[in-house]
Amino acid sequence: MTLRNCVIALIVLGLMLPLAAAEEIKIGVMVDLSGPLTTYGNDIKNTLQIAKEDINNYFKEKGMDYTVEFYVEDTKVDPNVALQKIQSLNSKGIKLVIGPMRSGEVANIKDYVTSNKIIIVSPSSTALPTIIGFAKPEDKKFIFRFVGTDDLQSKAIASELRDAGVKGVVITYIGNAWGKGLYEEIKPQLEELGIEVAKVVEYPDQVPADFSPYITSLEEGVKALADKYGYDKVAVVTFSYEEVYTMLAQVPDESPLLGVVWFGCDGNALSDKTVNVKDKVTKVGTFSTLFESRGPAYDDLAVKYKEAGYGDSPYQYAMNAYDAAWVLALAYAEVVKEKGQYDPDAMAEKMPVVTEKYSNGDYGVEPVSGKIVLNEWNDRASGDYAIYYVNKEGKWETAGIWKFATQSVDWQHKPVWPEAPAKKSESTPGFEIVAGMLGIALAIGLRRRL
Known part of the structure; x- marks a missing residue:
């Protein structure tokens, strides 16, 4: 075989071989x-x-x-x-x-x-590293998270409360790592802002069917704060999933909890379950943050x-x-x-x-x-939070955006407090006793006349 034929044969063979995958x-x-x-x-x-x-x-x-x-x-x-x-x-x-x-x-x-x-x-795990079992950043070498963690969300919620003029809150949270982590992260921030935390109510991770004892405890906290600051300076903060609407459904119509604004989080934002409690949720708003960058x-x-x-x-x-x-x-x-x-x-x-x-x-x-900035734990430490609320028509609507760059809220609709619960009329001390005695005296007088 000539050199020319060898070259042609090699070219043909190369063409016949499949390309490397x-x-x-x-x-x-x-x-x-x-x-x-x-x-x-x-x-x-x-x-x-x-x-x-x-x-x-x-x-x-x-x-x-x-x-x-x-x-x-x-x-x-x-x-x-x-x-x-x-x-x-x-x-x-x-x-x-x-x-x-x-x-x-x-x-x-x-x-x-x-x-x-x-x-x-x-893309969605938000609990703080220490809450889910990491002692130091090196332990989390192979684990990354591209969503803002709860230390970032807590800053957004604290900014909401500050901008809304809140002076005191009661907090309820689901008793798991996520709920507890959000509470523990926001508590010192609220203290630094001068916002009083009057009552903290944890409920089980196995969500209860009856929320009445937890509702009673929250009511006590709201009443105490309202006496001190007025209802328009008091709020309920919930670190819950959609079960918050089950809780809200069980709140009595005359409850002081319906006289304040509720602030939620990413666990309940944009939930379809608000339709079941439309009358109540439109009163309290449930202003809820959701990572949105x-x-x-x-x-x-x-x-x-x-x-x-x-x-x-x-x-x-x-x-x-x-x-x-x-x-x-x-x-x-x-x-x-x-x-x-x-x-x-x-x-x-x-x-x-x-x-x-x-x-x-x-x-x-x-x-x-958006821009992804990772911290030493390989968790996202950047991004904005949208704030949603339920409007008077019972629909979720954007209330504002918490900007990571400025650490502040650009409001489109600031929270508006519902009408405060009417105070029950108070009788003059001892009036019932006096009235009773007068009734007895009158009865005796009438008997004598008869």
Whole structure:
């Protein structure tokens, strides 16, 4: 065979061989698809389909031999199921995960994640690190969260109360790590602002059917504060999920609790259950904070989301997950480029660096959830909070935005206090006794006359 023929044969053989397949970056997704947070879980799942297309197009345009694939698992936001799912993903060689959603799940899988060096990015877990079992930042090396944690939310709520002119509050919270953590975080902030905390009422994590004893305790606190400051300077603060509306339904119509404004949080904001207590909730407003931060790429994502038939726009948690997918994929590619292969320790160190670069637009793409600043715990320490309330028509409406940059609220509708409960008329001391004696005397007189 001549040299020319050999060259032709090699060219033909090369053309016949399949091109090397791009490396698949496997990312697990642990969300709720059949439990109490199904709305948000499905939203994350749908939005990540858009992320997959966007990231894969980016790699193709940049000539990078990678593709992203998501492996979705339903945790039902059950901590025990979450542990089973992370073990299953790990057995498949998946070392990058978006989720899980709730702080209790993160707490239950943290030891397994750390010992197996799995990188997880939760889009919605907000409890403080110490509340869910982390003693120091190094313990949380492989665990990231792209949502504002409760120390940030508590600042927003404290700002609300200050701006509204509140002088005293009663606080009720669900007795789990999340509820207790929010209370413990906001208490010193309120003290610093000179806002008195008169009563703190914890109710069980296994939500009670009868809230009457807790309502009675809250009423006592409100009455004491109202006597001191007036009803228009008193508020109820609730760190609850949607069960707060069950509690509100059981509040008596003449209760002092309906004479003050209620302030909630992300656990109950935008709940559909307000329809069951419309008359009461429109009185007290339930001004509730919800992490809501949008970046330069949000509008483009919203268009794609609507075109895909998922709805008008994604929820915040889905936006956080979208950004998490980008950071995981970009960080993975950089680690492999630098190390020649994947290294979990290098990945943990690379994540904050890539997060900052991604937030700054250094890769030619920009975040949908706004600038992401991570603190020493690998938790998000930036972002705004929307404040929602239930208007007179019984609909959720934006009351304002707490701005992270200014640490203050831009109000559209400041809280308006309901009419204070009417004071019961007080009889002259001893009047009933005197009236009774006069009645007896009159009866005796009449008998004698008869």
